[in-house]
Amino acid sequence: MTSAPYLEPFDQMRIWLSDAEKSEINDPNAMALSTVNERGAPSIRMVLLKGFDENGVVFYTNFESRKGRNLLANSNAAVLFHWKTLRRQIRVEGTVEVVSNAEADEYFASRPRTSRIGAWASKQSRPMEGRFEFEAAIAHYTKKFGTGEIPRPDFWSGFRLKPNYFEFWRDRKFRLHERKTFKLDDDNKNWTCEEIYP
Template sequence: MDTVTAITTGKLVAQFKEWLAEAEQGEPNDANAMALATSTPEGRPSVRMVLLKDVDDHGFTFYTNLGSRKAAQLGQNAQAALLFHWKSLRRQVRVEGAVAPVSDAEADAYFATRPRLSQIGAWASKQSQPLEGRFVLERRVAEYTAKFNVGTVPRPDFWSGFRLAPVRIEFWQDRPYRLHDRVIYTLDGDAWTAERQYP
């Protein structure tokens, strides 16, 4: 270990936000996209992309359908990992920790900010369930569009968010000749330690 530095969660989040802000300037789309790794009941890794919707001292928040495969897996094993890869910056950030549901009030507040058609899409999609054909989904969208008419679209109770509270964060920056910079922060009790690792 060549560097050991006590650091606050706030400083780490600030570092992450700096990298995300730089990515937002350069990436063509979805700089907030992250791979979310969970595991099946058999212990097989399972990974898919989701969008980061909030990050603060409490963790990294994303939203999804609570009937989805990922939600079922998180219900059985809350341990998860996130991966951001910003190609144009040649950077990655790896995050590990346990996931917990956000509050209903927080999910309601975020849902209310979504475009109306995305709100209706949330009602129409039985995410991760078999779909007979595209037309069935389109029919469900039409049905919910008619149901809510011009009124407010409430958040479905099967749609909400999860927050991953980090216990390990790695910042990785490409350097020439594959001699990349890697700094790994680990939460030990309530203090973070930093360690540089060989690339």
């Protein structure tokens, strides 16, 4: 059961993300995001990773959505990647902070025009009378913005999950899998690495 040695967690995650880009048929950057509400009840949904470096894991969303409201009230969060083609999983846990306006603006501006209009038109996670209501809102904002600039809505931005824990899971035969964990030390600088039972 030999395996390649692990690097520091950020480098290791970069390598696995790039392996996934080569092997997954779509959305290699899709991750399950777990949040908790004010009563401590968890909820989970997929989001797309839109930035990753030593500062953390970035994703974008509607701040008035369920996840947005959860995260603004309680910054604890976790994300999970699972790549079926690679038989690998990464867990990342930590706390989120809101990305800067400049960063959110830059990412928003890079999105296709229709996606930007969609961000204005969708009252994400809130009840909808029917699809017609959404389509009317899309038509409204399409007309409103015409061919001009589409600013980023105040309620739409990104979060950066600052990791304090990583776990890399690799499939091994007979369910004798490999798990390598990295915990951030109290100094907030060094990582303690441990192997744990599958």
